[in-house]
Amino acid sequence: MGFQELIVFLEGTGIADSIRENDNLFPLIESMHVLAISLVVGSIFAVDLRLLGLAWIARPVSRVTHGILPLTWAAFVVAVGSGGLLFISNATKYLANDYFVAKMILIAIAGVNMLGFHFIGARDQSAWDNSARPPFKVRFAGGLSILLWISVVICGRWIGFTMKLG
Amino acid sequence: MMAHGALLELSKWLSATSLSREIQTIGWVIPTLQTIHILCVAVLFSSAILIDLRVLRVLQRDVSLAEVARRFLPAIWPVLPVLLVSGSLLIIGEPRRALLNTTFYLKMTLLLVAIALTACLQWSFASTFWEKRAGKSVAVLSILVWCGILFAGRWIAYTEIG
Numbered sequence: 001m002g003f004q005e006l007i008v009f010l011e012g013t014g015i016a017d018s019i020r021e022n023d024n025l026f027p028l029i030e031s032m033h034v035l036a037i038s039l040v041v042g043s044i045f046a047v048d049l050r051l052l053g054l055a056w057i058a059r060p061v062s063r064v065t066h067g068i069l070p071l072t073w074a075a076f077v078v079a080v081g082s083g084g085l086l087f088i089s090n091a092t093k094y095l096a097n098d099y100f101v102a103k104m105i106l107i108a109i110a111g112v113n114m115l116g117f118h119f120i121g122a123r124d125q126s127a128w129d130n131s132a133r134p135p136f137k138v139r140f141a142g143g144l145s146i147l148l149w150i151s152v153v154i155c156g157r158w159i160g161f162t163m164k165l166g
Numbered sequence: 167m168m169a170h171g172a173l174l175e176l177s178k179w180l181s182a183t184s185l186s187r188e189i190q191t192i193g194w195v196i197p198t199l200q201t202i203h204i205l206c207v208a209v210l211f212s213s214a215i216l217i218d219l220r221v222l223r224v225l226q227r228d229v230s231l232a233e234v235a236r237r238f239l240p241a242i243w244p245v246l247p248v249l250l251v252s253g254s255l256l257i258i259g260e261p262r263r264a265l266l267n268t269t270f271y272l273k274m275t276l277l278l279v280a281i282a283l284t285a286c287l288q289w290s291f292a293s294t295f296w297e298k299r300a301g302k303s304v305a306v307l308s309i310l311v312w313c314g315i316l317f318a319g320r321w322i323a324y325t326e327i328g
Contacts (some may be wrong), residue, residue: 037208039215040210046241055237068202068225153205153208
């Protein structure tokens with residue numbers, strides 16, 4: 001099955017039909033999406049500000065990440081699940097929307113930034129875990145993350161103004 | 167209904183102001199205001215939830231509630247005025263969307279409750295009240311109220327009349 005067929009198949013599923021047809025289902029899922037993405041973005045900012053050395057600097061970086069990222073991940077799962085449901089309800093129209101495509105690319109870059117930090121940047125974490133101002137590569141990853149997630153929210157809000165859902 | 171008539175008059179008057187006309191006619195203003203609004207909501211909502219989850223001992227058990235509150239309460243108060251200003255500008259741009267919408271008043275009522283709960287926490291985060299069952303119930307209530315605010319906020323777009 002190619003990508004086009006997959007999109008057509010997803011749009012034709014019963015659940016996609018229900019989300020399109022039911023007046024309350026779309027807003028309900030959309031509200032959950034907004035709630036989840038707010039938690040993702042807000043909690044990631046709290047971690048990024050620690051990486052930048054701008055907030056909660058008395059607390060080791062590893063304590064901040066262990067304390068906050070479980071919330072980020074839980075919310076991310078809900079955001080992807082609810083976003084996926086919104087997507088399949090009008091997959092073709094979303095894929096034709098530049099802001100939607102940009103949003104997906106930005107999330108992918110944010111993912112690469114996070115993996116790069118986790119597997120490469122944080123190798124010597126014990127050396128700067130307690131430091132108020134972590135090394136440049138760490139601050140860079142934190143700053144980039146904030147910019148990326150702000151851009152994700154901008155694109156997300158613009159989707160609603162550039163797409164006419166029927 | 168008199169209140170409804172007065173709100174209708176207020177909406178008409180607001181939409182005739184030059185500020186409202188600017189917001190209505192310049193295409194990027196409303197989405198930009200909404201983006202600023204949602205980013206502020208993200209910071210405020212996450213900060214409140216992180217404090218509530220510490221009260222419930224779900225996250226950050228290795229530090230005291232006082233330390234978590236001292237980190238995240240200062241992220242709540244300064245963001246609130248930005249939300250009020252961006253929200254007010256959105257209302258001035260599209261007065262009927264909010265002022266004649268029951269969902270908007272539900273959101274404002276829940277917001278007042280959330281602010282009251284946050285103020286309680288601000289005054290008493292060092293108290294042992296938050297370790298008791300009553301304190302944990304307040305944290306659960308706070309989470310529900312904040313979720314209600316976010317739901318109502320999105321629902322305003324779907325319940326506007328006319």
